[in-house]
Amino acid sequence: MGKPRRAGEKSDEDYCGPKLLRCLGDMCCPSLERKVAYEVRRKAANLASMLNTLTPLFPSPQDHNHAMSSKIKPVSMLLHLLLILNLNLAALTTGDNHGQFVYSGFSDNDLVVDGATTITSNGLLELTNGTNQQKGHAFYPTPLQFVRSPNGTVQSFSTSFVFAILSVYTDLSAHGMAFVVAPSRNFSAAMPEQFLGLTNIQNNGNVSNHFFAVELDTIQNKEFNDLNANHAGANVNGLKSLKSYYAGYYAEEDGNFRNLSLISREAMQVWIDYDHKVSSITVTMAPLKIARPTKPLFTATYNLTGVVTDVAYIGFSAATGTIDVRHYVLGWSFSMNGTAPTIDTARLPKLPRVGPKPRSKLLEIVLPIATASFILIVGTVVFLLIRRHLKYAELREDWEVEFGPHRFSYKDLFYATEGFKEKHLLGIGGFGRVYKGILPVSKLEVAVKRVSHDSKQGMKEFIAEIVSIGHIQHRNLVRVLGYCRRRGELFLVYEYMPNGSVDKYLYGKQGKPILSWANRWHIIKGIASCLLYLHEEWEKTVIHRDIKPSNVLLDSDMNGRLGDFGLARLYDHDTDPQTTHVVGTIGYLAPELGHTSKATPLTDVFAFGMFLLEITCGRRPISETSLDSQCMLVDWVLEHWSSGSLLETVDARLEGNYNIDEACLALKLGLLCSHPFSKERPTMRQVMQYLDSEMVLPEMSPADMRFHMMAIMQNEGFDDYITGSTASTGTTSVLSGGR
Structure with a gap:
């Protein structure tokens, strides 16, 4: 038998037994995943078992020297095993097979x-x-x-x-x-x-x-x-x-x-x-x-x-x-x-199939035989299907094949809007009626615009333009998803904007809360960024032609999204090239359109200037002051600026809760953008620089601007262009949610 232990003396097993090595495994691994820590403890237990197996190989010491030697050997073995444990730990932390x-x-x-x-x-x-x-x-x-x-x-x-x-x-x-x-x-x-x-x-x-x-x-x-x-x-x-x-x-x-x-x-x-x-x-x-x-x-x-x-x-x-x-x-x-x-x-596993299933060879053989055998039944079924099909008949031409992925079926749009019921009507605008719908397969919420259009001339070019515009990606733009044609009607499918249009918030329609100044400023900068993208940064120059609060929609995060761009071209296709035909909304039309009838990026800048004034003042561009007179928003702002009371034009419903510097910038920039002479207006890139405080507004005199405004408004061409155009007078939201 070995030498008996004294009271309090520790054995070799106490120095390097399983408990100690398990504790070392736990101490080495606090920052590792549970799985790795478990592996370390398992290896520690195995090493402890190995050590207990080797312990009988060392005889008990018979004297003091032997006793000291017996304590040193297990300790050296413990250090050696700890080195092995450390190497195993390093291997575990670098993944399988050394990372x-x-x-x-x-x-x-x-x-x-x-x-x-x-x-x-x-x-x-x-x-x-x-x-x-x-x-x-x-x-x-x-x-x-x-x-x-x-x-x-x-x-x-x-x-x-x-x-x-x-x-x-x-x-x-x-x-x-x-x-x-x-x-x-x-x-x-x-x-x-x-x-x-x-x-x-x-x-x-x-x-x-x-x-x-x-x-x-x-x-x-x-x-x-x-x-x-x-x-x-x-x-x-x-x-x-x-x-x-x-x-x-x-x-x-x-x-x-x-x-x-x-x-x-x-x-x-x-x-x-x-x-x-x-x-x-x-x-x-x-x-x-x-x-x-x-x-x-x-x-x-x-x-x-x-x-x-x-x-x-x-x-x-x-x-x-x-x-x-x-x-x-x-x-x-x-x-x-x-x-x-x-x-x-x-x-490698197989990918799932996308698209229609291929037709089986067995079906190709059986179908003619079954058709011949039950020709009377099939004839009856075909008759019923044709009558049903007439309800969902569409107009398709050969050139539309290239636009296939962007074409929606009328049947899908019919079911999405429950037959275009009035309860799904979102708004009525200058271009048609708009309904909310949920596509039956994808369950995607969309806005479907229903436009009456009997013209064949230019339809291919217009559809090509709509599909092209549908590829534009900008966070402040309502994207066009596709279209459908049926019996002289055109259906355009857009992203659905759940918070409606800005004008419903500006004028308190349908119980909408008043827009805060922070929201207004965010919307102004978003729409300016979108117009800069359309005018200068996309592969083609896109002119919106009808910028106004009812065409600025709000998504679920209250971000301003510009909609209805490019749709004025639909009416251009119907027009005799020899006649003057201007599309837009009274109050947002640039004066030079009365002479040229040609939309340019600067005509969009003019409309954006009116939008700036309207969203800041909470007033329409033209308001009825009495039965026989009208008040122009630009004149009203200029009068207050001349008298030193510019801030009195800011929407009173804000109750003074707005940033004075931002409001002054919005008012003056709105006047500059709506300058009667197009060459005096800034580009949208300059507008963004003003809004981002990268440039300072040029010196402007309210007296000079008012003089120019009076001169241009007295011009006979401007009167002719208003009376001879097909401008609307305040369309409602056409892509928004809620009525």
């Missing part, structure tokens, strides 16, 4: 998902499920050690993944997806749509975000300086790319660039490599069945040290807008300080 993994499908996986993201039964990682304005994320479960070197630089890494974007339309999608390296898996504050579920308006671009991402974007957002609606880009801390390029690849056979459509519904592969030695980010892509091209899509030089944290998560983020889109990842591989493993494309 390397590969997924060829995701049937058996431990990815962490949130939002709209799920994993389908056949192993597809479905980041979004087609729901509008949603976001989804999927992350590798454990964080990876990106910084291990003594100087603290981010290690080189390599990743590859196979993805596909499936949109209900073949040429339209909203929005994209991204591979991301981030310090946390929590993106609850991020927004969908153009922010891709990575950030939001407030913190976009903040250095505190500490994320690196490679985006695959299917929408062109001017606010992020996007190349087009089909590009890839490398981003740091925000959605403005360090570098980006059109989606595609360089073919090996001739070295020429081949375009790829991100929404082609076909799987394609992306390779992302970061080399810490030269601080280079390389992005390559190609169709799934083509090997990795030698020449990358683009290379950006940027040192990720200081961006990527020591320990970070890797994964994917995707977001949708107002279109049914699904984002999928089929396979994924990653490696730290090495090339990402090859994904076994033969094992």
Whole structure:
């Protein structure tokens, strides 16, 4: 038997037994995921068991020297085992196989998902499920050690993944997806749509975000300086790319660039490599069945040290807008300080089918036989179907084939509005009646404008223009979704704006609350930004022709959205080219239209000036003071300015709760924009500079402006143009919600 222990003396098992090693496992792992901590404790228990097995190999000491030696040996063994434990811990914190993994499908996986993201039964990682304005994320479960070197630089890494974007339309999608390296898996504050579920308006671009991402974007957002609606880009801390390029690849056979459509519904592969030695980010892509091209899509030089944290998560983020889109990842591989493993494309899950089912061969054989056998029954059914079809008959011509995705069926619009019932009527304007509807399949809320139009001349050009305008993407613009034609009627389908039009708030209609000054100022800047985009920043110059409060609509966040642009062209197509025909609203029409009848960006500026005065003063451009007289808003503001009481023109319903400097700027800028001489008006770019305080308004004299106003109003051409035009006198909202 061994030497008996004295009171309070500890045995070898007490020094390095299972309890001690389990505690060490817990102490080493407080910052790791629960799964990693469990693995460490398991390894600690195994090491403790090993140590207990080895203890009998050391005999009990017979003297003092032997006793000291017996205590030293277990301690040295404990230190050695702790070193092994530390190495195992390091291996765990860098992921499987030293920071390397590969997924060829995701049937058996431990990815962490949130939002709209799920994993389908056949192993597809479905980041979004087609729901509008949603976001989804999927992350590798454990964080990876990106910084291990003594100087603290981010290690080189390599990743590859196979993805596909499936949109209900073949040429339209909203929005994209991204591979991301981030310090946390929590993106609850991020927004969908153009922010891709990575950030939001407030913190976009903040250095505190500490994320690196490679985006695959299917929408062109001017606010992020996007190349087009089909590009890839490398981003740091925000959605403005360090570098980006059109989606595609360089073919090996001739070295020429081949375009790829991100929404082609076909799987394609992306390779992302970061080399810490030269601080280079390389992005390559190609169709799934083509090997990795030698020449990358683009290379950006940027040192990720200081961006990527020591320990970070890797994964994917995707977001949708107002279109049914699904984002999928089929396979994924990653490696730290090495090339990402090859994904076994033969094992990848199949993508779901989008579009109509192909007709079976069996049906093609059986159908003629069944038709011949039951010709009497079929004839009766056909007769009934034809009679039913006449109820939903549409007008279609061969040239409309190219606009197919933007054409809605009359049947869908009929059911969406319950047969265009009066209870769904949103408003009646100069261009027709507008109804609220819910599309039967997508359940998307829309506004359907019903316009009587019998002309055949110019219809093709007008539809082409409507479809073209429908591609314009701006946060302050009501987007045109599509159209339908039937029996001399034209139906235009728009986004639905739930908060109605600005004029209903300005004049207290239908119990609407009074707009605060902060809301008015926000609306003014939003509409100015939209007009600058239409006039100068889109690929074509678009002239609105009818800017007024009833055509400025408010979305769910009370953002001003400009609607009804370009629709005046519909009436132009019906007009004899030899006659003068001016479309617009009295009070917002620029004086020069009486002589030229030609709309220009400066005629839009004039209408915007009247809009500025109206939203600031809370008065219409022309108001009835008595049965026989009218008061012009411009004259009224000029009179007060001349007498030194300009602020008395600000809407009294605000009860003095407004920013004096902003109100003065709005009034003076409104007068400048509505100057009777077009050459004296600013451009919309200058207007934005004035509103953003980047430029100071030029010196203006109320006496001079009033003199010019009186001169131009006495001109006979102006009277002729008002009496000879087809201007409306105050249309109501045509895209808004609520009646």
